[in-house]
Amino acid sequence: MKRIAIIGGGISGLAAAHRLIELSKINQQPIHLTLLEASGQLGGTIQTDERDGFLIERGPDSFISEKPEALALINRLGIESRLIQTNEQYRRSFIVNKGHLIPVPEGFQLLAPSRFWPFITTNIFSLSGKLRMAADLILPRKDANGRDDESLASFVRRRLGREALERMAQPMVGGIYTADPEVLSLRATLPRFLEMERVHRSLILGMWRQSRSTRNQTGVSGARYSLFLSFDKGTQVLVDELQRRIADFRSPLSDRLRTEVRMNTKVRRLEQPSSESSPWTIVTVNGETIEADAVCLALPSYVASPLLQHTAPKLSSQLSQINFASTATINLAFRRLDINHKLDGFGFVVPLIEKRSLIACTFSSVKFPGRAPQDHVLLRAFVGGALQSEMLELDDNEIVNRVESDLRRLLGVTGKPLFVEVSRWTNAMPQYEVGHLERVSNIDLLVSQLPGLALAGNSYRGAGIPDCVKSGERAAKCLME
Numbered sequence: 001m002k003r004i005a006i007i008g009g010g011i012s013g014l015a016a017a018h019r020l021i022e023l024s025k026i027n028q029q030p031i032h033l034t035l036l037e038a039s040g041q042l043g044g045t046i047q048t049d050e051r052d053g054f055l056i057e058r059g060p061d062s063f064i065s066e067k068p069e070a071l072a073l074i075n076r077l078g079i080e081s082r083l084i085q086t087n088e089q090y091r092r093s094f095i096v097n098k099g100h101l102i103p104v105p106e107g108f109q110l111l112a113p114s115r116f117w118p119f120i121t122t123n124i125f126s127l128s129g130k131l132r133m134a135a136d137l138i139l140p141r142k143d144a145n146g147r148d149d150e151s152l153a154s155f156v157r158r159r160l161g162r163e164a165l166e167r168m169a170q171p172m173v174g175g176i177y178t179a180d181p182e183v184l185s186l187r188a189t190l191p192r193f194l195e196m197e198r199v200h201r202s203l204i205l206g207m208w209r210q211s212r213s214t215r216n217q218t219g220v221s222g223a224r225y226s227l228f229l230s231f232d233k234g235t236q237v238l239v240d241e242l243q244r245r246i247a248d249f250r251s252p253l254s255d256r257l258r259t260e261v262r263m264n265t266k267v268r269r270l271e272q273p274s275s276e277s278s279p280w281t282i283v284t285v286n287g288e289t290i291e292a293d294a295v296c297l298a299l300p301s302y303v304a305s306p307l308l309q310h311t312a313p314k315l316s317s318q319l320s321q322i323n324f325a326s327t328a329t330i331n332l333a334f335r336r337l338d339i340n341h342k343l344d345g346f347g348f349v350v351p352l353i354e355k356r357s358l359i360a361c362t363f364s365s366v367k368f369p370g371r372a373p374q375d376h377v378l379l380r381a382f383v384g385g386a387l388q389s390e391m392l393e394l395d396d397n398e399i400v401n402r403v404e405s406d407l408r409r410l411l412g413v414t415g416k417p418l419f420v421e422v423s424r425w426t427n428a429m430p431q432y433e434v435g436h437l438e439r440v441s442n443i444d445l446l447v448s449q450l451p452g453l454a455l456a457g458n459s460y461r462g463a464g465i466p467d468c469v470k471s472g473e474r475a476a477k478c479l480m481e
């Protein structure tokens with residue numbers, strides 16, 4: 001029976017474990033699977049709580065339907081009926097501009113407009129800012145092959161100008177990655193815009209052509225799901241179902257499949273096999289050793305790095321070079337009549353030049369049903385990130401004071417929240433800096449020289465839930481082979 005250990009019980013590790021169970025059944029290959037998790041619960045960043053009738057997402061609140069891996073997993077788990085879509089009536093978001101919430105112009109996709117009239121009439125940009133953005137229509141491509149990596153800031157300044165960067169790209173894209181656009185790799189995060197420049201030369205032209213063809217396609221078939229999806233009882237549903245499926249096979253009756261989930265088991269280091277036929281040795285912080293024929297490290301790269309320091313120093317060093325940023329989510333419960341704003345959108349983002357404490361805020365109970373009782377509202381604010389790391393140095397009370405002060409000014413909040421939940425996420429957001437994909441290729445090469453080792457997680461090829469599922473399932477396939 002092949003012994004496989006997965007270290008890390010976040011969504012990446014859970015997806016890897018589940019896929020291994022599936023593959024073991026498909027290939028009729030007996031395995032003994034051990035999942036080692038440092039904390040007392042599975043799910044890692046995914047954490048949903050219920051309090052006084054509110055459904056609180058401490059980490060992610062949704063995943064995107066455009067990337068197929070999460071949906072495919074959900075189908076195989078048979079929990080598709082528990083999916084919920086966003087409230088289409090309010091499908092738009094706002095951007096803070098000179099202290100006011102302005103709707104993001106219709107057809108604007110992260111960097112550039114795809115529709116003429118909403119762009120012309122928006123007051124997010126000045127007239128000179130709009131003219132500079134329109135210059136994208138006539139500017140040449142950067143170079144013929146366009147293969148160099150480039151930061152988001154450099155790309156947007158070059159094609160659309162400084163105002164487009166400060167007023168739109170920084171808060172929209174920087175907000176998703178909680179990143180500094182001056183170092184964020186466009187190739188690793190939004191390669192479609194580089195591709196657009198290569199194919200169409202102009203981003204605006206590319207966007208316009210793309211939206212025209214999407215409109216034609218949608219006219220024929222219609223998209224099945226909204227862009228963002230969650231579950232009736234939050235993202236935790238996925239974790240709970242995976243946990244149930246993995247634990248299902250704990251029965252010692254099965255001689256083909258044995259699984260073991262060990263919580264509160266933090267791994268300290270990994271020792272390489274002396275020959276290809278001997279096993280890996282996993283050493284926990286308590287000094288316990290566990291042997292495995294194959295190991296998946298489903299951990300943030302900076303956590304995986306020290307585990308490999310002695311056994312694979314070059315790999316360990318590459319892993320340590322991926323930077324992470326910290327953030328905090330602040331869930332605030334209100335009575336509806338204590339907020340003056342109409343809350344007719346999914347939330348807002350805040351450009352750095354607005355000099356606020358908030359970087360973004362989701363109107364959680366507007367975006368998804370079932371997040372707050374009748375006549376109440378749940379808001380979820382974000383602070384910190386690469387550009388405002390000092391916010392995480394404040395204590396919870398001070399963070400809440402600053403968030404409430406911003407909400408009073410921006411949303412016309414008049415009353416005190418019924419309760420507030422602060423969740424700190426220290427070094428939880430990987431920063432895909434310029435050169436990231438090259439580093440990941442180096443990491444892949446070094447891993448391929450260590451038979452029986454695989455990496456998974458948000459540090460490499462995407463930080464969203466579907467990316468993590470993909471990375472876990474890819475690692476499972478590697479280990480099974």
Ligand SMILES: Cc1cc2nc3c(=O)[nH]c(=O)nc-3n(C[C@H](O)[C@H](O)[C@H](O)COP(=O)(O)OP(=O)(O)OC[C@H]3O[C@@H](n4cnc5c(N)ncnc54)[C@H](O)[C@@H]3O)c2cc1C
Pocket residue numbers: 007008009010011012013036037038039041042043044045046058059060061062063064265266267268298299300303327328329425428429456457458459463464465466468
């Ligand atoms: C605030 C926030 C909001 C987000 N919002 C979204 C969103 O809306 N949509 C979306 O798609 N994505 C979102 N993301 C990103 C996404 O949630 C994460 O990228 C993803 O959940 C990471 O999963 P993971 O399994 O790779 O890592 P983690 O969730 O970090 O799991 C790693 C696990 O390893 C364990 N561990 C650590 N060290 C050890 C050790 N030495 N030994 C054993 N175990 C160890 C940890 O306890 C943890 O359980 C968000 C992230 C954050 C922080």
